[in-house]
Amino acid sequence: MTACWLELPDDALFGVHNLPYGVFTTPDEPSRRRIGVAIGDYVLDAGAAAHATQALREVAAPLSAPALNPLLAAGRPVWTQVRAALIAWLTDADHRPAVEPCLLPRQDVALHLPFEVGDYVDFYSSEHHATNLGRLFRPGSEPLTPNWKHLPIGYHGRSGTVVVSGTPVIRPRGQRKAPDQDAPGFGPSRRLDIEAEVGFVVGAASPLGVPVPLDAFADHVFGVCLVNDWSARDLQAWEYVPLGPFLGKSFATSLAPWVVPLDALDHARTAPPARDVAPLPYLDDREDAEPWGLDLDLEVRLNGTVVSRPPFAGMYWTPAQQLAHMTVNGAGLRPGDLYASGTVSGPEHGTEGSLIELAWNGERPLNLPDGSTRTFLEDGDEVTVSATAPGPHGTRIGLGEVTGRVRPAGSAPLAPH
């Protein structure tokens, strides 16, 4: 592939091999949402570029929408065609005069939720995270539940509270009951936490009644997007038996503004960990020549300090297995459905994807450079999750970042993004 005519440095995380999609507005037209593609320090106004280059209708129509949903719905052949067009526009000098005026400095635009989120599912696919949470939430019993290595455990979340990176997170209120209390009290969560996760964005629909097999993953999933599944551990611990997470995780789930297409992650594909329990046939990827483990390196910053580096490559269940499981009962997919990997935790201290693990339920507080310590989040704290992945020729591509600052319980809502 030829280089971008912008002559980006080799270490550019938003180079021409990446080209993630988002939705932006400009200060002079704050209600006109447009699809943007990140390149270097710019956003390409993709609809304007399609118009300027007189692109084919199949390419121009989905890029001219105010959200990614029409592109998601269009399916893999169109995704390939659109990506090829973007690469041509940004690498072919003949296109430069038409395309260059469609670039805007990224710092000048506001980024919004890139797509209207349909159903939202959250999985639980890190063996290290599940083992840690089992120890913390269910001391005295086996940390991994008997089903854990037979199926990717998940729950349905609340898509209406998925918000774009930068949206403040208001500390939730709810019922909480400490083990030594007789009855629950009500008030702001005292154990507000994060979960660093990777989200998978469904594109092509599937009909009701028809499971999506492992090998159809790339026909249905458009791309990848970082997620922070904010979690109120005290609300969660009291409410979750026996039906699972509810209000402790449904007040805000933050999404990065950039969806990295699967095509950009070819170099990140890797074999998942060995399966020590044989999966049932619909989940069995052991003979798969192209498994869907992904070598993504996550980083979690708390008030600017790196507190964890979770490795995605060690996730036990892959996104292809999660999709196969999510549809094996005949549930249909719709464009804009989102499913998250589950908290990404590695085996070593310093690689956990949540504070309850990093600070071990308050027993091992984190020290911050300002001399303060943290067990859970305080009002005013800001958490940022970022990630990179291997690109071609030893380069890296970026997944951008998902950030949010905690506001006190009862804060007035700010304008939605």
Ligand SMILES: O=C(O)/C=C/C(=O)CC(=O)CC(=O)O
């Ligand atoms: O083990 C539990 O009871 C709870 C687990 C979680 O809170 C994790 C969750 O939301 C799924 C995940 O992110 O891995």
Ligand SMILES: [Ca+2]
């Ligand atoms: Ca989660």
Ligand SMILES: [Mg+2]
């Ligand atoms: Mg949530």
